Each structure stands twice: as C-alpha cells, then as structure tokens.
C-alpha cells in the first residue's frame with residue numbers, strides 16, 4: 020500500500036492504495052467519480068480518457084505509483100472550465116450524444132485538442148479523437164460538436 | 175410539418191446533459207454499501223463433459239464469500255428468449271467457451287478474479303462441432319437432445335424451375351457473412367440486492383426488463399412478483415443485451431449471499447460469452463427477364479446458431495422473410511436451416527437476419543444489372559414492392575411503404591447523377607500521380623419488418639401522471655439504449671399535452687413503476703411505444719377535462735388543452751394543470767395501449783410482419799490498389815421511416831448505422847479457430863474509428879403510417895442494412911471484382927488484384943444465360 024496525493028478537478032486528494040491500482044479505479048471506486056468510464060481497461064477505447072497535467076491520457080493505463088503531485092481533470096470538472104463547458108453545450112446541441120457512454124472520454128480528448136489547437140481542421144479533429152471509439156454516433160455529430168464549440172470559443 | 179410545436183423539431187435529448195456532465199449512472203457505475211463482486215468461471219473448452227468441479231480451495235481464499243455451481247440453482251437452471259436451453263451454470267457438459275461453470279462472490283474484484291483460478295474443473299473434451307455443414311450430417315455429434323437443427327423453414331411460391339427456364343439471365347453466387355460483435359462501449363453490468371422483504375432488485379443493462387423477470391424467476395424458481403428489474407439506461411446494446419447476460423447470475427449471487435452484489439464483464443469476457451451477429455452462408459440463384467423484371471429466385475441459407483438457441487430461430491425467419499429484398503419475385507423457392515455448433519453464441523443484432531439476407535440479395539441485384547447493362551437503381555425501381563402487393567413468402571403489403579420513393583430520391587441525388595465524373599476524380603484530383611486509387615459508387619436498398627411479427631405478443635403501454643406542480647411524469651417500460659426514444663416519446667407527449675419538454679419527467683424501464691411495454695428491439699419502440707404514449711397523453715387530457723369541467727362550469731367536451739392549461743371553447747376561462755392537480759378526486763393518470771397490427775396467418779414464429787420500413791443508400795469508396803485499403807468517402811441515406819419525430823435522432827441513427835455497416839463490410843469479424851475466439855480485444859477486433867467515418871447525408875422519406883404516432887414508423891435497423899452490400903457493389907464498381915465474403919480486408923483486395931485468390935476481375939463465373 021502507498022499513499023498518493025494529487026489534485027482532481029482542482030481539489031487535493033490523498034488516497035491509500037496498492038501502487039499498481041489504476042487511476043481509473045481510484046477515480047471510480049475511491050473517489051466516487053464514475054463519470055469516467057471503462058470500455059476495455061487496456062488503452063484501446065478511450066472511454067476512460069482524463070487530462071493529466073493538461074494532457075489526455077487513458078486513465079486505465081495510469082497507475083497509482085505515478086500519480087503523486089499530478090493535476091487531474093475529469094468530466095465532472097469540465098463545467099468549471101471555459102473550453103469544457105463550451106464542449107458540453109455543443110455536444111448536447113449538436114446531437115453528439117447517443118448512449119453517451121463514450122462521451123466523457125470524447126469530451127476530455129476534445130478538451131485537450133482545443134486547448135492546443137483552437138480552430139482545428141476536420142483532419143485535426145479526426146486525429147485528436149482517433150483514440151476514442153464510439154459505436155453509436157458514426158462520429159459525424161461529434162465532429163460537428165467540436166467544430167461548434169471551437170467556433171463559439173473563437174468569438 | 176403540420177404546425178406542430180414539438181414533432182419534427184430538432185430537440186436536444188432529454189438525457190444528454192446528464193451524459194455530458196458525468197452524472198448519469200449507468201449499470202456499471204452502481205455500487206452499494208457492503209457490496210461484493212461477482213465473477214463467472216467460463217468453460218476451458220468449446221465442447222466437453224464436466225467430470226468434476228472442486229470449489230474447496232477457492233472457498234478457502236480469504237475474502238471469498240461464495241462459490242456457486244449448478245447445485246446451488248433452485249429452478250430450471252435454464253434460460254433463453256425463444257427456448258430455454260442454455261444453462262445458468264453448467265451441470266455436466268459445456269458447449270462453448272463462454273459457458274458459465276461456476277460463480278464467485280468476493281469482497282473485491284481482485285479476490286474474485288484470483289478465486290476463479292482456484293476452482294478445479296475436470297473436463298473430458300468431446301468431439302468439436304465447428305462447421306455448420308457438418309452439423310447437418312447424419313453421423314454428427316449431437317449438441318442437444320433434439321439434434322443439431324435449431325429451426326428450418328421451406329417455402330415455395332409459383333414455380334421456380336419454370337421461372338428460371340423463362341429467364342434471360344440467371345446469376346448464382348454463394349455469400350458468406352461473418353460473425354460480428356455488437357461492441358457496445360459498456361460491457362454487461364449490473365447490481366442486485368435482496369431486501370428484508372424478500373424483494374430482489376436488479377439494476378442492470380438489458381433490453382426488456384419484464385422478460386428478465388420471467389427468465390430469472392424460471393431459472394431460479396423465485397417468485398416473479400418479488401423480482402424488480404430497473405434497466406432504463408445502458409451504454410449501447412444493438413440487440414446484444416436482449417438475451418440474459420448478467421441478470422440471473424446477479425440474482426443468484428444476491429439470493430445466496432444476501433449481500434448486494436455487482437457483476438461487470440471484462441471486455442474479453444464480453445467477446446467470448448455474448449451473442450453475436452449470426453454467420454450465414456447464403457446461396458442465391460436469381461433469374462431476370464431482359465426487361466429487368468425478376469422472374470425466379472432460389473435461396474438456400476445455412477445459419478450458424480452457436481451453442482444455444484437464444485433467438486437463432488426467429489433470426490432465420492427474418493433471413494427467409496427478407497431474402498427477396500424489397501422486390502416482387504413471382505417464383506420463389508427458399509430453404510433455410512439454422513444449426514447448433516460450438517462456435518460461440520449468436521442472437522439478436524440490429525437487422526436481425528434481414529442484414530445478412532440483403533448482403534446477398536443486393537449483391538445479386540447489382541450483378542443482374544451489370545449483366546443486363548441496366549442502371550442498378552433502375553433495375554431495383556422496376557421490381558419494388560408497393561402497397562397492396564403480395565410479396566416474399568406470400569404476405570401482403572397493407573401499411574404505408576415507400577421504398578419506391580427512396581430509390582427515386584437516390585436516382586436524383588448528385589452523387590448518383592454525377593457518378594461518372596465523381597468516379598473519375600480519384601486520388602483527390604491529384605491526377606496521374608495517384609492513379610493507383612480507384613473510385614467506385616455503389617447502391618443498395620433494403621426493407622425490414624417492424625415489431626416482433628405474427629404470433630408473438632407485441633404491444634406497448636404508457637402511463638402519464640399529473641404531478642402537483644402541473645408537470646407530468648411519463649412512465650414507459652422500454653429502454654434507452656442510445657437510440658433517443660425517450661426524447662422522441664417525450665416529444666409525442668409534449669405535443670398532445672402542449673407543455674414544454676422540460677415539464678415531462680421520464681421514468682423508464684422499471685418493472686416496479688412502469689407498465690410492460692414490450693422489447694426494445696425490432697424497430698418497434700418509436701412506432702408502438704410512441705402510439706401508446708400518444709394515447710396515454712390523450713387519455714390524460716380527457717381526464718383533466720372531466721375533472722375541470724365542474725369547477726369551470728363548462729361541459730368537458732367544450733374544453734381543450736393548451737399552454738399547460740385546460741381552456742374553455744371561447745378561450746375566456748382556463749385552469750392550469752397545477753390548479754387541476756389540486757382539485758379533489760385523487761391522482762389523475764392517463765393510460766395508453768397499442769398492439770402492433772399483425773397479419774392474419776402465421777407462417778412460422780414471428781412470420782410474417784405487417785409493418786415495414788425501408789432505406790436506400792449510395793456510397794462512394796476509394797480503393798487503394800497498392801495497399802488494398804478501402805476508404806468510404808461519402809454515404810447518402812434515404813430512410814423510409816414515416817413521419818420524423820426528431821430529425822437529429824433519425825440522422826444520428828442513420829450515421830451510426832452506416833458506420834457500423836462500414837465495420838461489417840470492411841473490418842469486423844469474430845475469428846474463431848476450433849471453437850475458440852482469436853480476437854477478444856478492441857485492438858484485434860477492429861471497429862471503425864474517427865478516421866473511417868465518411869461524410870454522411872441523411873434524407874428521410876416521410877411516408878406517414880396512419881397507425882403510428884403522427885405518422886411515424888421506425889428506423890433503427892434499416893439504417894445499417896444497406897451499407898455493407900452498397901460497399902461491396904461500390905468496390906466492384908471501382909476495381910471490377912465482386913467479393914462475396916466479408917469483411918473485405920486489404921489482404922483480400924491485394925490478393926484478388928494480384929490474381930492470387932478465387933476472386934477475379936470481371937468475374938462472370940456462375941452467371942449464365944437462361945435457356
């Protein structure tokens with residue numbers, strides 16, 4: 020068992036856990052933040068994407084031992100973030116949400132993309148979201164939503 | 175449309191906000207105080223006798239609460255939607271690698287996982303049956319007492335032999351469709367708890383909460399009135415959560431341990447244990463006259479059902495029902511068999527047999543058009559079923575149906591009209607430098623029955639209750655699996671009640687609170703539950719008028735609903751819904767029922783249907799002849815779904831259906847070797863990613879159906895069916911090679927282009943001139 024201290028959505032947390040436990044399990048089981056989803060547990064679907072120090076990572080691949088001092092943003096913290104909030108609104112309005120299970124992961128990946136590339140081209144959106152699988156939407160309205168958010172943020 | 179406030183409007187989904195802020199609780203998100211984790215020990219063999227199961231060591235592991243086997247099951251220990259032949263926990267035999275042999279409950283999921291390794295099961299492997307053809311042979315090992323045939327169907331209409339003799343062109347091919355995974359993003363999950371009153375509450379993923387009650391009660395011999403299922407939301411389903419997955423195991427563990435328990439399948443376990451899209455081998459021989467009229471059609475279908483029945487029989491029925499496509503064929507002979515094998519499990523999957531049938535038929539239509547030198551859409555238009563026609567296996571088209579219009583619209587679309595020019599623009603117009611890229615344009619048309627079909631109970635029911643503040647609570651038993659029906663149903667209620675969507679609280683999929691409204695499958699919810707909801711809303715209005723009549727001093731008939739109030743005929747007096755709710759007389763509740771119309775005579779289980787939807791799609795592909803990669807650049811869809819209740823939802827279904835169809839045509843296959851799954855992760859089982867999504871245009875053909883709410887029918891399955899055959903047709907258009915086996919991988923294309931496979935350019939083998 021180790022104790023790690025890190026920040027989640029601006030709040031400092033400290034958890035005691037086995038060093039190989041995943042960030043995904045810590046978020047969902049220890050901190051009750053079930054907005055971050057698990058679709059494969061192996062880094063293959065993107066459903067568990069969170070931001071760690073601003074970078075999109077698969078939280079199912081991050082283990083506790085590497086968490087000390089990190090700054091983690093999850094879907095629950097998006098509303099307090101200018102880009103995050105714009106993305107949430109755009110996903111709702113553009114009809115990008117169907118079963119919704121993949122959506123937290125897409126939002127986090129899109130948040131990382133727009134922070135780096137405020138007006139992405141379609142190719143850049145495809146690239147930025149290429150680690151995330153959605154089985155329901157065919158991606159079309161997800162691209163629309165990212166575009167819509169980018170346009171609004173540019174105003 | 176017709177001055178509606180909510181119908182036909184692009185209204186955002188009522189559940190979208192809770193899905194983007196992470197607050198919506200999916201079955202896999204649930205937990206409870208004192209909860210244990212359940213894990214299932216799956217079979218080590220695709221076919222074996224179980225000699226012994228020793229759980230002692232696993233039970234001794236600290237943190238293990240229970241290790242259960244078939245001996246702990248009180249009831250029939252069997253489940254299955256159509257017939258109950260699948261064990262909850264196997265007794266003396268396993269028939270596929272997903273078979274459940276033991277069930278562990280432990281304090282943590284890690285302990286549960288470790289306990290699985292400590293269960294000692296002795297097996298004696300039995301002869302493997304992994305070839306559906308072999309299953310039919312007389313000496314074959316028998317997988318079930320009744321033999322290896324799950325279901326067979328044989329129909330003839332007219333005289334096929336005479337029809338072929340009179341044909342000017344006959345095309346014959348054998349098509350092989352592959353096993354496909356639903357690959358929904360949320361693996362099967364749920365939480366069960368047993369109350370002190372003996373009520374067992376199971377919150378889980380599913381597609382029919384009320385049938386799950388029956389399946390649990392029967393398998394475990396537990397009183398159905400003491401079982402409550404709560405299944406409103408799930409992370410995707412597509413038919414893959416129709417059969418029981420975790421439900422009975424959850425119930426059993428909760429009953430035995432009296433602790434809340436959670437089960438959540440891993441992705442690998444999902445791939446191995448779940449039902450899939452059936453692999454079907456379909457031989458088709460189709461004859462056509464020089465003028466393009468189909469004259470004869472002969473079909474043999476052999477469907478691999480896997481280890482247990484689930485919905486294999488009904489799927490075969492739909493293969494047969496849709497084997498002519500949406501076309502009239504005067505002379506037909508069709509023979510279908512579905513058999514048991516040790517190849518995993520197959521069952522319900524969006525399209526339900528119609529998908530496989532159309533892969534074959536729509537390929538045939540293109541081959542015939544090519545042979546006759548006809549426009550492929552022109553050939554289709556020449557043969558379409560119209561309202562009033564007797565078609566297929568002899569059923570009549572009596573309801574609204576507009577496949578002809580979907581084809582007409584496709585013909586007029588620029589992607590089809592300008593196809594010569596568009597085809598010539600391969601390689602992004604880079605000209606000579608990219609000449610290894612070849613473009614092709616393909617079309618396909620399809621149709622599909624809505625609802626469960628003849629002979630099966632097929633009704634929907636909605637309750638709407640007036641709340642104290644004048645808002646309403648809408649109770650609906652179907653499930654929101656991502657299709658958006660909760661929003662569509664709320665729009666129907668909002669239109670009748672004339673209140674904003676936000677004034678409707680939706681309560682879904684809960685056997686303790688909602689009425690049985692049938693399955694969330696078979697393209698039936700928007701149509702059937704939609705009509706039931708419309709009737710419930712009308713009933714609520716009628717009851718509010720009765721209640722308000724006295725206090726308003728006006729006869730109920732003179733009153734109407736408007737703007738959240740009941741208003742007098744002259745518009746001078748009104749009583750708000752909140753004021754009406756405060757009147758004495760108890761709660762006001764509207765109820766609505768709807769039975770899906772059924773045919774007069776039954777051909778086989780669920781055959782035939784009476785209500786149909788259709789769809790035509792055009793796709794543009796670009797084939798890289800060096801790498802063999804196929805990119806779908808654009809797709810246009812013309813779904814014939816009746817009145818569109820919400821355009822965003824219809825587009826969303828269409829876009830998702832098309833990309834799923836791209837996966838079917840080009841990438842996806844559950845590969846089995848000797849009954850074992852070879853690809854059990856999302857890096858080896860490839861579903862389309864953001865790179866594969868084409869530009870998509872959806873242009874609904876709104877032919878209203880009088881029995882549906884505001885003229886709506888449904889759309890969930892026809893959106894995916896034409897895509898794969900349209901891609902096969904487009905590939906032939908691009909490189910002159912007709913593929914009859916999916917997925918069409920780069921390896922297959924490269925081999926075919928190099929002349930190193932059975933596929934040849936301009937292949938006419940199997941095509942013969944008639945007489």
Ligand code: FES
Nearest residue numbers: 058060062065079
């Ligand atoms: S759950 Fe982490 S990538 Fe799939």
Ligand code: FES
Nearest residue numbers: 118119153154155
């Ligand atoms: S919305 Fe269902 S997986 Fe993306």
